[in-house]
Amino acid sequence: MVPPERQRLSPLLTPSAWESLRGLIQDPDAPRWTHQLGDRVQAEDLPYVEAFRAAMSQRAPWRPDEPPPWILAWFQSQQNRCEHLREATRGGRLDWSAIPTLSRADLIRRPERFIAEDEPFDRLMVYETTGTTGPPLPAPSHPRTQAQAHALLEHALRQHGVHFTPRRGEVAVITLAAQRATWTFPTAFVVWDHALLAKVNLHPEDWDGGLLQAKRFLERAQPQVITTSPVALAELLRLDPDIHPKAITSTATALSPALRDAARARYGCPVIDWYSCTETSAIAYSSPVASEEGALICLPSDLFVEVIDEAGRPLPAGELGELCVSGGRNPFLPFLRYRTGDHARWAPAPEGAADPFPRLWDLQGRASVDLRDALGRPVGPVDLQNLLRRVAAFVQHELVQRADGAVHLTIERMPAGHVDEAALGAGLSALFGALPITVEVIEPRDDGRKRIPWRRET
Numbered sequence: 001m002v003p004p005e006r007q008r009l010s011p012l013l014t015p016s017a018w019e020s021l022r023g024l025i026q027d028p029d030a031p032r033w034t035h036q037l038g039d040r041v042q043a044e045d046l047p048y049v050e051a052f053r054a055a056m057s058q059r060a061p062w063r064p065d066e067p068p069p070w071i072l073a074w075f076q077s078q079q080n081r082c083e084h085l086r087e088a089t090r091g092g093r094l095d096w097s098a099i100p101t102l103s104r105a106d107l108i109r110r111p112e113r114f115i116a117e118d119e120p121f122d123r124l125m126v127y128e129t130t131g132t133t134g135p136p137l138p139a140p141s142h143p144r145t146q147a148q149a150h151a152l153l154e155h156a157l158r159q160h161g162v163h164f165t166p167r168r169g170e171v172a173v174i175t176l177a178a179q180r181a182t183w184t185f186p187t188a189f190v191v192w193d194h195a196l197l198a199k200v201n202l203h204p205e206d207w208d209g210g211l212l213q214a215k216r217f218l219e220r221a222q223p224q225v226i227t228t229s230p231v232a233l234a235e236l237l238r239l240d241p242d243i244h245p246k247a248i249t250s251t252a253t254a255l256s257p258a259l260r261d262a263a264r265a266r267y268g269c270p271v272i273d274w275y276s277c278t279e280t281s282a283i284a285y286s287s288p289v290a291s292e293e294g295a296l297i298c299l300p301s302d303l304f305v306e307v308i309d310e311a312g313r314p315l316p317a318g319e320l321g322e323l324c325v326s327g328g329r330n331p332f333l334p335f336l337r338y339r340t341g342d343h344a345r346w347a348p349a350p351e352g353a354a355d356p357f358p359r360l361w362d363l364q365g366r367a368s369v370d371l372r373d374a375l376g377r378p379v380g381p382v383d384l385q386n387l388l389r390r391v392a393a394f395v396q397h398e399l400v401q402r403a404d405g406a407v408h409l410t411i412e413r414m415p416a417g418h419v420d421e422a423a424l425g426a427g428l429s430a431l432f433g434a435l436p437i438t439v440e441v442i443e444p445r446d447d448g449r450k451r452i453p454w455r456r457e458t
Contacts, residue, residue: 001344009038012041017194020169024186024196029217031206035183040125040143041190048144049191052302053151060301061356064346065314067096069116071304078334083113088336101312101324101337105396107279114138119331140277147191148329149281152299153249156285158356159226159297160270162247164224166195167231170393174223175199178232179382202235215241227274230255231380233263249274253284253381254363257293275363277340279333280325292350295359303327303335305358307346312337317347320362355357369454371401372431381454387427394418401456407438413441 002010003016007110013021013133025033041049062068075096079089088099107114110125119351127140145457177184178259181348184206186198198221200206200214207213218241226245229252237259245267250260251274273286275296284296298305306314307321344360358372371379388397388411397411407428413419419441428437 001285005036006038009040010190011038011040011042012190013038013188013313014194015291017188018167020194021186021188021196024171024188024221027217027220028200029209029213029220030186031184031200031214031217032208033184033186035185036188037183037185039147039187039189039191040123040144041147045144046148049151052148053154055302056151056155057316061300061349062304062358063317064305064319064358067304067306067326070302072096074302074328075336078336081116081118081334082094085334087350088280089144096311098311099337101308101339102277102335104341105178105338111138112141114333116332116334124332127269140330142331143158145281145330147189149201150189150191152282153225155299156249156272156274157247158287159285160247160272162270164246166192166224168194169196169198171198171221173197173221173225174218176202176226176228176232176236178202178229178235178354179380180196180205181386182232182382183396187286202232202239209293211239215239217245220228225249225353227251229253231378233259237266240266245269247272249285251276253369275342275360277325277329279328280335280340280353281329283323283325287355289353292359293382294329295347296344296359297349297359298357300355300357301327305360306337306366307344307347308337308339315346317359318345320345320364323360369456371399371454372405374435379431379445384428384454385429386423391423391427392419394419397453403457405432406438407432410440410442413443 002013002015006013006018024030051435080086085103100438102114123142125143126138146378152163172192175197177199179201182201184199184201187197188194188196200215200217202211204210222243224246226248228250230249230250233248233250247270248263248267249272255273263271270288273296274282275284276282281304282299283303284298287293287295289295293453304326306324308324309315309321320343323339323342323344324342326336329332344363346364347359347361349356349359369381375377384399388394392411392413394411394413394417397409399407399409401407409428411419421439423439424439
């Protein structure tokens with residue numbers, strides 16, 4: 001029998017699938033699991049996921065400087081779903097570039113203006129963004145949205161020539177973190193035949209037997225796909241388990257060519273740079289074609305991606321601007337010209353390309369930053385973000401580590417929000433050790449731009 005709590009989290013979990021999941025939970029080398037998570041997918045969601053998969057093969061390519069008919073139709077259908085959309089369509093606006101953009105800061109300050117009012121809130125899920133490229137944001141989502149994200153991964157794997165075959169009882173995916181504190185959990189996904197997934201943390205304190213235990217766990221699990229970040233990927237290479245993934249995806253911050261090549265050489269599989277935001281889901285993936293090395297290809301999804309200037313006007317191919325996303329993949333958060341805070345140039349697909357969707361070049365905003373404590377050990381942005389969210393109500397921040405190691409944090413407090421400066425200084429000292437640390441608390445700078453949250457001077 002499936003325990004009631006597990007059945008609540010995974011309504012379609014079968015007794016046989018539960019036995020497989022329980023085996024992973026009780027693996028002798030499993031980490032200390034800190035969280036229970038389920039896919040929350042119900043039978044009514046499965047046709048939507050299958051329709052999404054089918055639509056991906058039928059969607060026509062588009063240009064970021066010209067909204068396609070399907071996004072205009074979607075826009076017209078959304079007019080009364082929330083306060084923001086009602087305002088955006090007031091006066092019967094037809095000029096796409098005249099529609100006001102919105103930013104992460106807007107969502108943080110007034111989230112109720114952007115959440116759809118006509119969705120049943122008993123299906124609401126809330127994910128808090130990590131804040132590695134901006135302030136943390138509680139992002140509402142739907143189980144169907146998360147299940148559809150599996151189809152996006154499947155597409156990227158196919159384009160890289162990966163035959164992905166998730167099966168019940170086998171570990172399909174392991175998500176790797178490498179930070180001082182994070183949730184760790186095992187689960188099963190019904191849209192992958194109840195194949196297993198686990199998130200584990202490559203930090204010694206998460207394993208009773210240290211990282212050698214983590215190595216044994218990974219070797220026994222033998223996941224088909226590793227999803228990770230550049231920091232955790234570097235830790236995986238140091239640990240060097242004998243695993244044979246079919247593919248590795250890296251997200252959160254930019255993947256350097258050197259790290260990509262090292263992982264590719266060690267594991268003999270594609271290493272895919274995956275561009276995604278928690279609030280929007282996946283947007284683009286790195287090209288499998290050597291001649292397009294460095295390009296990210298927009299996924300054939302239901303998101304329209306623009307590159308815009310500061311005034312919100314679409315830019316032509318080749319010009320650097322901010323990435324702006326519109327679409328309704330997330331029924332609770334229908335995005336209309338949402339500024340991601342990241343910047344790139346766009347280009348059309350080369351003639352005859354297997355994947356004909358636009359390319360994004362020179363993506364900026366997700367750079368991996370090498371912050372160090374007084375002893376030269378790495379300090380992870382996620383650990384810093386965990387500290388900030390504990391002691392400060394803020395909109396945005398910028399942390400700079402000078403060439404001499406000194407740390408300066410500028411933090412924009414929420415309107416009427418409290419920042420515990422003493423706790424913030426003490427927490428930074430605990431992370432960075434005996435380095436000079438200064439904290440500056442300011443009022444929000446309401447210019448709609450996302451700050452560079454972490455930076456190291458050389």
